[in-house]
Each structure stands twice: as C-alpha cells, then as structure tokens.
Amino acid sequence: MIKLMLKFEQNFPLSQITTLQIGGPARQFVTVYSQEELIEAITYARKNSLPYLVIGGGSNLLVADAGVNKLVIKNEIEGITKLVRFLKVKSGTPLQHLVDYSIAQNLSGLQKLTDIPGSLGGAVYGAAGAYGQTISDYIREVICFDGEKIISLQNDECEFEYRDSIFKRNEFIILEVIFKLEVGEVKKLRKEADEILEKRLVKYPKGIKCPGSFFKNLVAEKLPKEILSRIPKEMIVYGKLPAGSLLEEVGAKGEKLGQIEIADYHANLFINKGDGKASDFYTLAKKYAVKVKEKFGITLEPEVQLINLPPIF
Numbered sequence: 001m002i003k004l005m006l007k008f009e010q011n012f013p014l015s016q017i018t019t020l021q022i023g024g025p026a027r028q029f030v031t032v033y034s035q036e037e038l039i040e041a042i043t044y045a046r047k048n049s050l051p052y053l054v055i056g057g058g059s060n061l062l063v064a065d066a067g068v069n070k071l072v073i074k075n076e077i078e079g080i081t082k083l084v085r086f087l088k089v090k091s092g093t094p095l096q097h098l099v100d101y102s103i104a105q106n107l108s109g110l111q112k113l114t115d116i117p118g119s120l121g122g123a124v125y126g127a128a129g130a131y132g133q134t135i136s137d138y139i140r141e142v143i144c145f146d147g148e149k150i151i152s153l154q155n156d157e158c159e160f161e162y163r164d165s166i167f168k169r170n171e172f173i174i175l176e177v178i179f180k181l182e183v184g185e186v187k188k189l190r191k192e193a194d195e196i197l198e199k200r201l202v203k204y205p206k207g208i209k210c211p212g213s214f215f216k217n218l219v220a221e222k223l224p225k226e227i228l229s230r231i232p233k234e235m236i237v238y239g240k241l242p243a244g245s246l247l248e249e250v251g252a253k254g255e256k257l258g259q260i261e262i263a264d265y266h267a268n269l270f271i272n273k274g275d276g277k278a279s280d281f282y283t284l285a286k287k288y289a290v291k292v293k294e295k296f297g298i299t300l301e302p303e304v305q306l307i308n309l310p311p312i313f
C-alpha cells in the first residue's frame, strides 16, 4: 500500500529526462523528493514484482528507443549538512551544488569536478571524475538502501576504481554520502574550478545533447605490455589512454549516422544533433569500437549505462 503521495506516471518518455534527449517510455515513472518516498517507491516495486531503476540527472544514460519495462525512479532528494570538514550530502543533490558549496566553505577536494552534470548518486555509482580528481577521493562513508534495510559502506568497501564501484555490481541504492574534505582557500579553489570550466565549455558547449564521453579511457598500467609498447607515450594522459585517441585513429571523428554525430574535435563524444535514435547511436559506437578492437586489440567498454540495449561486445 502506498502511504505517501507518490505520483506515478505511465509510459513516461525518458527522452525528456536524459541529457542526450533520447529514450523511449518507462512503463512507470515517479520522482521522489525524500528518502521515505524513495524507499516507498522501491518497496512498491518489489511487492509488485516490478523491476525498477533509480536514476539521477540522466546524464550518463543511453536508453533504448523501445524504452524500458520498469519503474524508473528519479531521485531528487537534495540537501547538504556541514560539520567542520565533514559534509553529509543527500544523493539527489546536483553534483555542481556540492562542488560550489564545498568551494564556498573553503573546502578542497571536489573543485575539479565542476561542470560534471547529474546527481551525487550517479557520480558515486560511476566514480565520476575529471582532471585527475575523483568523487571517491574524499568519501568516508556511503549510506545506502539494500532493498530491505539501510546500511553503511566505508570507502574501502565501495570498491572504487576508475569509473567503477561496487554499486555497478549490487542493487544498493545510494542515499547519502559523507565526505571529509581538506581545508582550502576559497579564491584559489574558485580559480581552479573556473579554469577547468573554461576548458570544459570548449568540449561541452552549453546545450549539447550528449551523455558525456561514451567509452571509458583505458588505465595504462592495466594494458597488456605488448599493446602498451605500440602506443606512443604522449598519448597517455593522467595515466590513461584516452578512448578518443584510439577512436580518432580509426577515423571516427566527424562521422554520422542519422541524427547522431561524432564530434569533429573529439572522437569519444557522440552528439544527438536533433531527433536522434538510440539505435543509430549504438550502431555508430559499435562500428568504431569494432575497428579499435581490430586495429589495436583493445576492447573499449562503455562508460555510459546502456538501458535495455545489449552489451557492445
């Protein structure tokens, strides 16, 4: 029995809430604004044997044109509490709010994550990062719902790796995150963030319809030696071999399929130029991932979450 006033919608077009503006309908859709509502929605789904998917800002999703036969729960549970250097942050808080808040409070450790769209929950799920900083760097504890009860995981229990966490392998829903940040200096932090923002606006101009980088970069030290020996050293950035460089080598830049275009300035950036289709996006991405595999022996892995689409490999 639903006790709270949850507003369920049927056949909700997910293209309305993804940054790519692509995605067919969710069988059911609900937005939640409190932890109680989130747990109520999950409990409702579980009782009715209805699969569910909790999302945040929809900025890392490629949803099939056919949509998804699930209850999609959009998390808008926001709030930040500060205790000296500790911040306790609700998972639906936009990451940018957290970044700006931490800077304003003279706290260092999140400023390089400026301009990454989406919620804190999505960032923790995918271990989001930029310019050598990662959301997990200063996380102390993640409070989550395991489907039945609220539990807490310490940082080392979250299995954070490059764009990876335990949350990609379990069904836990992230509720709140506790950070312990360094003391910083507001002017210096703001300058650092603004310089990054300036660079990012070149790659991601305002209003661009994309899900960020499509494929994960490769951690150089994890690549087999014989593959690494064939890669020019200058291609390695922050210890990563950018997927974009490999895609560029196989001619992906500027390529198109339907309304989907690979940026002519960045081969790992797939843009919806109008009324794009997930099927075209997927076909184009797969085509160039196959070329990379043939040329370099490297299997690219999507960073973006594929919803109701088969794995690329």
Ligand SMILES: Cc1cc2nc3c(=O)[nH]c(=O)nc-3n(C[C@H](O)[C@H](O)[C@H](O)COP(=O)(O)OP(=O)(O)OC[C@H]3O[C@@H](n4cnc5c(N)ncnc54)[C@H](O)[C@@H]3O)c2cc1C
Pocket: 019, 053, 054, 055, 056, 057, 058, 059, 060, 061, 075, 091, 115, 116, 117, 118, 119, 120, 121, 122, 123, 124, 125, 126, 127, 128, 129, 130, 167, 172, 173, 174, 175, 204, 208, 210, 211, 212, 213, 305
């Ligand atoms: C223009 C642009 C630039 C980007 N730049 C970067 C970048 O520099 N670095 C980077 O790392 N990423 C980048 N991204 C990708 C994206 O913004 C991040 O991955 C972001 O953290 C996703 O958050 P979200 O709330 O939008 O997640 P969503 O897209 O809503 O969901 C992503 C995944 O997280 C899961 N999830 C969401 N919330 C929860 C929760 N509370 N509990 C459990 N699971 C949850 C969802 O089920 C889904 O599987 C960029 C995207 C865009 C559009």
